[in-house]
Amino acid sequence: MTLLIGSVTIGLILALLALGIFISFRIFDFPDITAEGSFTFGASITASMIIAGFNPVIATLAAFAGGLLAGTSTGIIHTKFKVNPLLSGILVMTALYSVNLHVMGKSNVPLLSEKTLFTWFENFSIQVSGKDAVFNIIGWNVPAKDIWTLLFCLLIIVVFSLILLWFFRTNLGTAMRATGDNDQMIRALGVNTKGMIIFGVALSNGFIALSGSMLAQFQGFADVQMGIGMMVWGLASVIIGEALISENSLGQVIAGAVIGAVLFRLLVAIALRWGMNPNDLKLITAAFVFIALVLPGFMKRTKKIKLNRQ
Amino acid sequence: MLEIKNLCKTFNAGTINEVMSLQEVNLTIEEGSFVCVLGTNGSGKSTLLNAVAGTFLTDAGTISLNGREITKWPEHKRACYIGRVFQNPFSGTAPAMSIAENLSLAAKRGKKRGLGWGLPVSVRGELQTRIKALNMGLEDRLDSPIGKLSGGQRQALTLLMSSWIRPELLLLDEHTAALDPKTAAKVIELTEKIVTEGKLTTLMVTHSMQQAVNLGDRIIMMHQGRIKYDFRGNDKKRLKVPDLLALFDDLRRKDQIDGTVAELLLENYV
Ligand SMILES: Nc1ncnc2c1ncn2[C@@H]1O[C@H](COP(=O)(O)OP(=O)(O)O)[C@@H](O)[C@H]1O
Ligand SMILES: [Mg+2]
Numbered sequence: 001m002t003l004l005i006g007s008v009t010i011g012l013i014l015a016l017l018a019l020g021i022f023i024s025f026r027i028f029d030f031p032d033i034t035a036e037g038s039f040t041f042g043a044s045i046t047a048s049m050i051i052a053g054f055n056p057v058i059a060t061l062a063a064f065a066g067g068l069l070a071g072t073s074t075g076i077i078h079t080k081f082k083v084n085p086l087l088s089g090i091l092v093m094t095a096l097y098s099v100n101l102h103v104m105g106k107s108n109v110p111l112l113s114e115k116t117l118f119t120w121f122e123n124f125s126i127q128v129s130g131k132d133a134v135f136n137i138i139g140w141n142v143p144a145k146d147i148w149t150l151l152f153c154l155l156i157i158v159v160f161s162l163i164l165l166w167f168f169r170t171n172l173g174t175a176m177r178a179t180g181d182n183d184q185m186i187r188a189l190g191v192n193t194k195g196m197i198i199f200g201v202a203l204s205n206g207f208i209a210l211s212g213s214m215l216a217q218f219q220g221f222a223d224v225q226m227g228i229g230m231m232v233w234g235l236a237s238v239i240i241g242e243a244l245i246s247e248n249s250l251g252q253v254i255a256g257a258v259i260g261a262v263l264f265r266l267l268v269a270i271a272l273r274w275g276m277n278p279n280d281l282k283l284i285t286a287a288f289v290f291i292a293l294v295l296p297g298f299m300k301r302t303k304k305i306k307l308n309r310q
Numbered sequence: 311m312l313e314i315k316n317l318c319k320t321f322n323a324g325t326i327n328e329v330m331s332l333q334e335v336n337l338t339i340e341e342g343s344f345v346c347v348l349g350t351n352g353s354g355k356s357t358l359l360n361a362v363a364g365t366f367l368t369d370a371g372t373i374s375l376n377g378r379e380i381t382k383w384p385e386h387k388r389a390c391y392i393g394r395v396f397q398n399p400f401s402g403t404a405p406a407m408s409i410a411e412n413l414s415l416a417a418k419r420g421k422k423r424g425l426g427w428g429l430p431v432s433v434r435g436e437l438q439t440r441i442k443a444l445n446m447g448l449e450d451r452l453d454s455p456i457g458k459l460s461g462g463q464r465q466a467l468t469l470l471m472s473s474w475i476r477p478e479l480l481l482l483d484e485h486t487a488a489l490d491p492k493t494a495a496k497v498i499e500l501t502e503k504i505v506t507e508g509k510l511t512t513l514m515v516t517h518s519m520q521q522a523v524n525l526g527d528r529i530i531m532m533h534q535g536r537i538k539y540d541f542r543g544n545d546k547k548r549l550k551v552p553d554l555l556a557l558f559d560d561l562r563r564k565d566q567i568d569g570t571v572a573e574l575l576l577e578n579y580v
Contacts (some may be wrong), residue, residue, distance in 0.1 A: 177416060
């Protein structure tokens with residue numbers, strides 16, 4: 001049960017990553033691999049700032065700002081210098097590797113003895129439920145602090161999802177969605193589509209860096225390698241989310257991405273529990289996304305072939 | 311008033327694919343004038359409209375709209391003053407977004423888009439009345455995605471969107487070419503209504519000589535990147551489809567003679 005609670009918490013933290021990937025991949029159709037660099041960037045900024053004695057909230061928000069900056073770079077390289085989207089992302093991701101090492105000063109920064117957001121959640125738990133309190137959930141004893149941590153993460157992700165939902169319904173956000181849907185049309189309606197793409201990719205990486213920042217605080221360290229594979233991970237979450245929803249309304253799509261992220265994390269936890277080799281995790285994730293990407297097209301084709309035979 | 315002076319545009323300059331799509335085009339369109347643009351395929355009609363709209367920058371010459379020189383402006387900035395409908399019915403609307411959302415985007419053409427609510431309840435009434443005026447039964451489908459509509463319906467909505475805020479110039483590029491004749495007639499009827507009611511300055515490319523004869527107060531005919539004929543006033547009123555056909559034939563015949571020979575002949579005998 002503790003494992004389950006922990007997995008859901010990590011799933012919620014990674015839901016921010018899924019939302020970021022949703023913005024670049026689904027709103028803009030921009031395969032933005034900057035994600036892998038900005039995830040770590042968020043973690044390293046927060047870790048270094050916390051160690052330097054900054055308030056964890058400020059350190060977390062700084063990670064968001066760092067992500068915005070990383071995304072802005074990718075967006076500018078793509079729109080102003082006409083470098084293709086994938087290559088723009090690769091350039092910034094590669095550059096960020098060095099930047100992250102500089103920010104942290106070494107490849108791994110432990111945070112276990114530092115004051116992070118999660119220390120606050122635990123202190124809150126001690127104050128409200130008492131030290132070493134346990135909740136009894138359907139017969140299982142779960143430490144109260146784990147439950148409170150989960151609830152706080154849930155609150156954070158709900159707040160960010162609502163902000164995103166609200167933003168996409170404003171004039172600016174509607175224009176951003178239209179840029180991804182039909183850029184020719186929205187340019188003819190007076191929108192600077194290049195600016196919109198830069199802004200969108202920035203926002204996406206802001207969410208991703210926030211996710212990296214929170215994961216570092218939750219697991220108690222930031223590592224220069226922690227971003228590897230995160231783009232595909234986020235994409236897997238988004239794809240699962242899309243399979244769950246019944247209509248394409250904005251609210252459902254956003255909720256789907258969040259639930260997809262949690263479910264995917266749970267699936268991984270279960271698979272690992274059943275003895276899957278952790279080294280195979282990325283291989284299997286990639287295979288999963290590959291199948292999810294080609295399967296719909298494949299099914300359509302077989303259907304067509306069947307129809308032709310009839 | 312739109313003033314185009316010595317406008318030139320060459321695509322793929324310096325390669326074997328070089329095309330001089332606009333060659334020193336001069337054109338002045340008065341306020342409120344409705345101009346039909348005719349011409350053979352590849353004569354530069356779309357290039358002319360795209361140059362005015364800012365899809366690309368031109369090589370030489372100037373474009374000014376109501377006294378503002380817009381030659382170097384980016385496309386989105388010109389869109390503050392220019393409304394557009396494209397030939398492809400899919401180009402003018404965002405397919406995944408609802409009818410209401412598309413219209414609300416058009417209601418902000420050229421204005422600042424901030425953090426205000428994109429689709430306030432208060433505008434739904436206006437959306438509904440203006441869509442109802444299209445007479446296409448779309449007023450009850452405000453929330454369905456535009457991608458589900460037919461080409462004709464989308465083109466009618468694009469027309470409505472391009473003129474939602476009165477444009478100083480309306481550019482229509484063969485906007486009925488992809489539609490079946492019945493739908494095309496309906497969209498043309500709507501075009502006439504919108505242009506007349508708003509007294510809009512309009513530049514409409516059309517492949518249909520009948521449309522050119524019926525509509526507007528001026529016809530220009532393009533050929534090989536130049537404006538070859540320009541009819542206005544009573545000349546335009548007298549013009550009938552057979553006259554236009556004869557002009558096309560004439561252009562085609564001149565084409566068959568080698569360009570340089572044609573120039574010689576013209577110099578010596580005309
Ligand atoms: N973006 C472009 N790149 C290269 N060539 C172009 C481009 N746009 C138009 N052309 C060429 O310019 C010429 C005029 O095209 P266009 O203006 O589209 O003709 P039309 O009068 O049929 O609308 C054609 O030869 C066309 O191939
Ligand atoms: Mg054309």
